[in-house]
Amino acid sequence: MAQREELTRFLKAARARIAPGEVGLPAGERRRAQGLRREEVATLSGMSVTWYTWFEQGRDVQLSAAMLERLTGALKLNPQEREYLFALAQHRPPPLATTPDDVVHPAIQRMMDSLTIPAQVLTEDWTIIGWNRIVTHLFRDYSQLPPSDRNLFKILMLEPRYRSQQYGYEEMARKLTARLKWDYSRTTRLEVFDALIAEMLEVSETFRQFWNESEIVAHFEGMHTLEVAGVGSITMQHTSYVIEEAPGQRMMIFAPVDELSASRLRSVVEAMPAA
Incomplete structure (x- = not known):
């Protein structure tokens, strides 16, 4: 009951702060309260006045994710407010944001730069948008690639140096594809994923094989071994974490798995x- 009451308070406050002119409505002469009326919010959200009124009053009605997204737009909610609305209404996080967050927050970049292990940030469609100098030194210099060529999924699936390791490559490709399926099921940017999937189906027989299988992986971890000239092999485990300030982004970090690898990475x- 307390959450329903908070939902009512939150919705009333959200519509009260929006002037009719901000959404293309006339101010009118008989507005007893500040902000938008319930019927105006309902119209802007594409739902019936009765349904929205019941929802705002805290009655036991359920709105779909699509309806909540339209309500988010009508009330001009920011990302944190959108997440709060979904938590109150559905008791779960919202889908990934409909607008891409393709800029690395300065605090995240500073944190990566302070690390002594490789770290990089990618968007939900696997495009690399941030990295530290260790990534550039050990893996590849993304700054030398056009943004359209920075998709990590395509790099790992298509680069000859990975495909030459036949057993290891197939195992990696199977897991990568299973994780891509999970991301595809959650995205609201279907056109981006559909284009990526169509391209991979056309150019990669390995992708076609694993895409038609049923395996799905929600959390992807794995080992990565590098041969560094003059140093030797370095084995690292990679994991990824959602960035709180940008739910559509993930940070991948690569940690050495043993003391020998750690020592070689330090060198x-x-x-x-x-710099």
């Missing part, structure tokens, strides 16, 4: 030229 980092 590589210490030998890197100063």
Whole structure:
């Protein structure tokens, strides 16, 4: 009951702060209260006045995710308010944001730059948008690639250096595809994923094979071994984490799995030229 009361308070406050002119409505002469009326919010959200009124009053009615998204737009909610609305209404997080967040927050970049292990940030469609200098030194220099070529899924699936490792490549490709299926099921940017999937179906027989299988992976971890000239092999485990300030982004970090790999990674980092 307390959450229903909070939902009512939140919705009333959200519509009260919006001037009719902000959404293209006339101010009118007989507005007893500040902001939008319930019927105006209902119209802007594409739902019946009765249904919205019951929802705002805290009655036991359920709105679909699509209706909540329209209500988010009508009330001009920011990402945190959108998440709050979904939590109160459906007791679960909302789908990934409908608008891409393709800029790395400065605090995240500073944190990556302070690490002594590789770290990179990718969007929900696997496009790399941020990285630290260790990634550039050990993996690849993304700054030398056009943004359209920075998709990590395509890089790992299509680059010859990965495909040459036949057993390891097939196992990696199977897991990558299973994780891509999970991301595809949650996205609201279907056109982006549909284009990526169509391209991969056309150019990769391995992808076609695993895409037609039923395996799905919600959390992807794995090992990555590098051969570094003059240093030797470094084995790292990669994990990824959702960034709280940008739910559509994930940070991947690569941690050495043993002391020998850690020692070799330290020597590589210490030998890197100063920024």
